[in-house]
Amino acid sequence: MNEVFGIAGLGLIGGSFARAIKEKTDCRVLGYDINNEVISAAKEQGVIDGGLTGSIKECSIVLIALYPEETLSFCKENFPLMKSRTIVVDCAGVKSRICAELSAFAKENSVCFVGGHPMAGVERSGFSSSFSGLFNGAVMILCEDENTDSGAIEKLEKFFPVLGFGSVKVTTADEHDEIIAFTSQLAHLVSSAYIHSGALKKRYGFSAGSFKDLIRVAKLNCDMWTKLFFENKDNLLKETDVFLENVRKYRDALALSDAGAMKKLLKKGAELKAADEKEEEKWLVSQKIKNFLDDDKKPYIQINVNTQGGKYPVIIGEDLNFGKLALEIKKICRAVIISDDNVFPLYGNTVAESFSKSGFQTDTFIIKNGEESKNLNAVSELLNFLAEKNITRKDMLVALGGGVAGDITGFASAVYLRGIDFFQLPTTILAAVDSSVGGKTGVDLQSGKNLAGAFHQPAAVFCSTNVFSTLPKNVYADGMAEVIKHGMIADKDMLLCLKNMAVSEMCSRNVKIKAAIVEQDEFDTGVRRLLNFGHTIGHAVETLSNYQISHGSAVSIGMMMITRACEKRRLTESPCLDELKKTLESFGLPVRCDYSAKQLAQTALHDKKRLGQTITLVIPKTVGRAELFDLPVTEFEDFIADGMEE
Numbered sequence: 001m002n003e004v005f006g007i008a009g010l011g012l013i014g015g016s017f018a019r020a021i022k023e024k025t026d027c028r029v030l031g032y033d034i035n036n037e038v039i040s041a042a043k044e045q046g047v048i049d050g051g052l053t054g055s056i057k058e059c060s061i062v063l064i065a066l067y068p069e070e071t072l073s074f075c076k077e078n079f080p081l082m083k084s085r086t087i088v089v090d091c092a093g094v095k096s097r098i099c100a101e102l103s104a105f106a107k108e109n110s111v112c113f114v115g116g117h118p119m120a121g122v123e124r125s126g127f128s129s130s131f132s133g134l135f136n137g138a139v140m141i142l143c144e145d146e147n148t149d150s151g152a153i154e155k156l157e158k159f160f161p162v163l164g165f166g167s168v169k170v171t172t173a174d175e176h177d178e179i180i181a182f183t184s185q186l187a188h189l190v191s192s193a194y195i196h197s198g199a200l201k202k203r204y205g206f207s208a209g210s211f212k213d214l215i216r217v218a219k220l221n222c223d224m225w226t227k228l229f230f231e232n233k234d235n236l237l238k239e240t241d242v243f244l245e246n247v248r249k250y251r252d253a254l255a256l257s258d259a260g261a262m263k264k265l266l267k268k269g270a271e272l273k274a275a276d277e278k279e280e281e282k283w284l285v286s287q288k289i290k291n292f293l294d295d296d297k298k299p300y301i302q303i304n305v306n307t308q309g310g311k312y313p314v315i316i317g318e319d320l321n322f323g324k325l326a327l328e329i330k331k332i333c334r335a336v337i338i339s340d341d342n343v344f345p346l347y348g349n350t351v352a353e354s355f356s357k358s359g360f361q362t363d364t365f366i367i368k369n370g371e372e373s374k375n376l377n378a379v380s381e382l383l384n385f386l387a388e389k390n391i392t393r394k395d396m397l398v399a400l401g402g403g404v405a406g407d408i409t410g411f412a413s414a415v416y417l418r419g420i421d422f423f424q425l426p427t428t429i430l431a432a433v434d435s436s437v438g439g440k441t442g443v444d445l446q447s448g449k450n451l452a453g454a455f456h457q458p459a460a461v462f463c464s465t466n467v468f469s470t471l472p473k474n475v476y477a478d479g480m481a482e483v484i485k486h487g488m489i490a491d492k493d494m495l496l497c498l499k500n501m502a503v504s505e506m507c508s509r510n511v512k513i514k515a516a517i518v519e520q521d522e523f524d525t526g527v528r529r530l531l532n533f534g535h536t537i538g539h540a541v542e543t544l545s546n547y548q549i550s551h552g553s554a555v556s557i558g559m560m561m562i563t564r565a566c567e568k569r570r571l572t573e574s575p576c577l578d579e580l581k582k583t584l585e586s587f588g589l590p591v592r593c594d595y596s597a598k599q600l601a602q603t604a605l606h607d608k609k610r611l612g613q614t615i616t617l618v619i620p621k622t623v624g625r626a627e628l629f630d631l632p633v634t635e636f637e638d639f640i641a642d643g644m645e646e
């Protein structure tokens with residue numbers, strides 16, 4: 001890295017940025033401060049190479065560490081003077097107003113503005129307190145909006161860790177302000193309020209760590225914090241009210257001598273703290289994985305899935321080092337790799353070697369390939385195998401394969417010893433874009449598909465896209481049916497560009513769609529049902545064909561029929577049938593079948609998803625958007641008839 005940095009405001013934050021850049025890079029630093037003595041001191045100490053005033057055109061990145069008002073006036077004055085595509089990051093502690101005022105103005109001036117907030121500080125201020133290690137391990141928050149240049153964000157995500165930051169969090173200005181009201185502003189307010197007690201004067205000899213923790217940030221910069229509090233008044237007021245309401249509950253329990261209520265409150269607090277620690281640990285793990293992959297320097301995409309059942313990363317890349325990645329999440333333990341007799345000969349040894357090289361002791365369990373293996377017998381054999389091998393709760397299962405291996409492994413790990421960790425290593429498109437994410441696991445019963453199962457989220461999903469090269473054409477196409485389904489319900493742009501999209505990009509867009517839906521409705525009672533688009537009729541097609549028509553082909557037919565019926569009945573807002581048909585056919589998927597409306601309706605109505613006198617269908621409104629629609633079961637056959645080709 002050899003660039004010219006501008007730093008406006010050489011206080012604690014700006015001064016520390018200048019010191020860290022000089023110490024950790026070969027870049028030049030130009031500085032500005034309202035106080036000329038500070039500029040002279042910074043030059044003398046070699047913290048900056050020169051003044052910023054008059055030289056801002058030389059800079060490729062400008063960091064602004066001024067108060068909010070000064071930040072605004074500095075940017076308004078200086079954006080027009082900067083060279084095109086200069087990246088500007090401010091450091092104000094409240095973001096909504098600054099980002100709203102500067103984002104469009106920056107674009108007009110061809111400046112790439114990104115709202116920033118380094119989550120670091122000490123109880124001192126000014127240049128004399130600055131030091132190069134201030135940011136070590138801290139989070140740098142970056143706020144993006146519709147004007148943000150994604151290249152600038154990518155560059156900054158790589159740059160801030162060079163200065164010592166532990167991670168970079170990208171969010172929106174509004175979300176930043178809402179959360180910062182709780183995590184930072186309320187903590188400062190409470191610390192300041194706490195120390196107002198008259199008992200303070202008599203505390204010597206009576207206070208220990210808990211007291212120190214609470215008063216740590218009370219000696220704050222009053223001008224700055226007053227401004228920050230009022231900049232974020234609504235969010236802070238909301239958090240303060242929540243806090244007062246909670247404190248009152250403790251006070252009332254005390255006043256009423258209600259030991260039961262007090263115990264309950266303390267217990268809930270302790271539980272929340274324990275759960276928070278666990279979550280934080282998982283978050284840190286996902287950051288560690290990110291840093292590990294960044295160091296590895298191979299391109300990859302990481303998506304974090306957040307469900308009640310667990311937070312986990314989905315890593316998509318070529319030729320991933322599975323064992324090393326797993327080691328970022330699990331301590332050394334035994335890893336049982338479960339795969340089928342097609343996939344294991346192709347990739348099993350590489351995967352097992354990768355795990356054992358990282359220190360895991362591996363075992364393998366191979367199932368026969370195909371849907372017929374997805375039954376309770378296979379699970380029972382696998383569970384017995386785990387028990388015979390003395391696999392413990394500390395160990396883990398690794399599903400290497402398509403949806404069948406994933407569903408069986410997931411189910412076994414949900415029930416073995418009442419739940420152990422499992423990793424998904426998807427090898428089909430369907431598993432990569434759909435079944436590996438979301439925590440639905442299970443097997444088929446004689447009465448139907450997926451009738452026994454459990455919700456159990458994986459510890460991580462590692463998707464190495466190079467394995468798709470050996471997929472049989474029909475299995476590839478099957479997965480594409482689910483991709484097209486995702487496009488139809490949630491991502492028009494993807495659907496329109498599918499033919500020219502890199503496979504890693506395609507997988508990541510699909511995982512994002514699936515993750516967003518699962519995060520809202522983990523247990524499939526609401527919005528998750530949108531993922532059933534094409535499935536009600538599709539399942540009927542599968543059943544009627546005695547599973548000779550594959551799942552993907554059947555869903556393809558189902559999506560076509562439902563979309564045609566909706567267009568005929570004017571339930572869509574704009575036409576989508578032609579686009580859907582063109583896309584399905586371009587991947588070799590069928591768009592029609594020979595079953596009658598009566599056969600399809602009768603078979604579908606036996607499906608487990610029917611509730612009462614109506615059947616819930618997923619209907620397309622336009623390409624990229626779908627809705628749930630309740631249809632009386634008595635009308636279902638006519639509806640399907642409308643979906644038949646004329």
Ligand SMILES: NC(=O)c1ccc[n+]([C@@H]2O[C@H](COP(=O)([O-])OP(=O)(O)OC[C@H]3O[C@@H](n4cnc5c(N)ncnc54)[C@H](O)[C@@H]3O)[C@@H](O)[C@H]2O)c1
Nearest residue numbers: 342369370402403404405427428430435440467470471475
């Ligand atoms: N859990 C969920 O949320 C969810 C979602 C959708 C589907 N599913 C389930 O997923 C299953 C279908 O998954 P699938 O289509 O991946 O089937 P699959 O696992 O049977 O794989 C299809 C075929 O491809 C072979 N194969 C897999 N990867 C390969 C590779 N890289 N190279 C060569 N051959 C390879 C397999 O051996 C198999 O013969 C169904 O049981 C379905 O119910 C589950």
